[in-house]
Amino acid sequence: MQTSTSSSSAKDDRPLKERLIARAMEAGFDAVRIARPDAAPEAAARLAAWLADGRHGDMTWMEGTSERRARPAGLWPEVKSLVMLAMNYGPDENPLDLLEARDRAAISVYARNRDYHDLVKSRLKQVARWLAETTGAEVKVFVDTAPVMEKPLAEAAGLGWQGKHTNLVSRDFGSWLFLGSIFTTLDLEADAAHEDRCGDCRRCLDICPTKAFPAPYQLDARRCISYLTIESKDHIPREFRKPIGNRIYGCDDCLAVCPWNKFARDAREIALQPRDDLRAPLLAELAMLDDAGFRARFSGSPVKRIGRDRFIRNVLIAIGNSRDASLAAIARGHLSDASPLVRAMAVWALGELAPDEARILALAALAALALEEDDGVKEEWRLVG
Known part of the structure; x- marks a missing residue:
């Protein structure tokens, strides 16, 4: 320019x-x-x-x-x-509070x-x-x-x-x-660098649910919930599913516990305020979105970029962590979804909420699995069977 x-x-x-x-x-x-x-x-x-x-x-x-x-x-x-x-x-509220509402979805503050x-x-x-x-x-x-x-x-x-x-x-x-x-290309006067003010504090390291920080100032993205729910295009490893809780897009834990936040003001601009429908949406409602519904719901939101299949994958993990057996029907309804990402997590969620039913279905699914091409889906059925 x-x-x-x-x-x-x-x-x-x-x-x-x-x-x-x-x-x-x-x-x-x-x-x-x-x-x-x-x-x-x-x-x-x-x-x-x-x-x-x-x-x-x-x-x-x-x-x-x-x-x-x-x-x-x-x-x-x-x-x-x-x-x-x-x-x-x-944010105008503590995003960590939402993690206790297991029937609700936690979307990272920046994406609301x-x-x-x-x-x-x-x-x-x-x-x-x-x-x-x-x-x-x-x-x-x-x-x-x-x-x-x-x-x-x-x-x-x-x-x-x-x-x-x-x-x-x-x-x-x-x-x-x-x-x-x-x-x-202007030669402007540079400012001085800022000194580190973290001191002995390690709240951000200790709160991480998936232990994504191998050492202070180091991040292993492969273990980070933000990476797993946003960047990862594959099945999310089993070891991370329970720690994910109800976080369906990103994670604010390490940011939210920073003691320097007490000096931060709320984001008062309209453009930065969360949409009411993205503050704490119901998992049951989000799980029923088809591709068109997903695109409409998240129009203009960064959530849209991960696509419907990865999104529903994440929602099903949250449903599996909900401890709400009434949501098992939703998981059951996604067992034949066109996406293997969704099918696999539907099996996992059903196994978490209704393990006896999942075992029975696993036996009944043996013949159908001969037609299943995705190894991740096959492995989920094997583990609940």
Whole structure:
């Protein structure tokens, strides 16, 4: 993006950086800092080690973009400054409370309204367009779908620090921040990096239901509920199903227990408030969605990107964990679903809620299993039989 200088910008005598920050705040951002492209030199080695250990799981696209991801200049050689921006999405209630409502679905706080990628990107474009028009510089905008290591760069810019849960923590907004960046050919004054303020606290590590943190500041995505319910396209391993509880899309546990959240304000913007129908939807209602119903229900939501089959897979795990035998009929109704992901979890959920019935059905299913092509479904029937 490159445009001519705006004549109206001459009316404001404030330094460019001060005007940039003011413009970003007007666009809806809550914090803005500047970093150099080489401000996080250790990030490349950490990324390489993480990938080498296989902790990215099935996210093979991270391997293909690792060289560009490791260095901002690898993504755009002409970049001279990184404008790192943050938007608060602090919830108006404790998301952990919903985990006790076993007949309800827990959707991660960030996914209860519009897809934040669209929201953040549109606001980034507003700020970037102003910067280009004001200075004539070139700019590029990135949200986390692009190969940018936003969290270490945000730390280097002084927006906060990467906590032991590997997410960014802010003294002003706790762990509830959306991040975005504007790369520019402008040579802007950089801000100082933020120091780590986690101290001896390890609440985020201890609360993780699936023990996804092998050590402080390290995440094994393969064990993370957010990865399992969102990124994983396969059957979810049995060892993780009970710990998942009623979390059907993402997990907020490590974010929600961060003590710095006590300084965060609620997200008062309409665009960041949760939709009423996504605050605590009934599992029984969600489980009955067909593809068209799923698309309609989650139109504009990031949940839509995982598709109906993975979504129902997740809902059936939550149903299996509900301890509500009345929901067994829902699991039974999905035993012949077209998706093997759904069929397998229907068998598992039925085995959890009505084990005697599941055993009887397993014997009756032996002949039908000769036609079953999915090994995961076959294994579920074998285990309940």
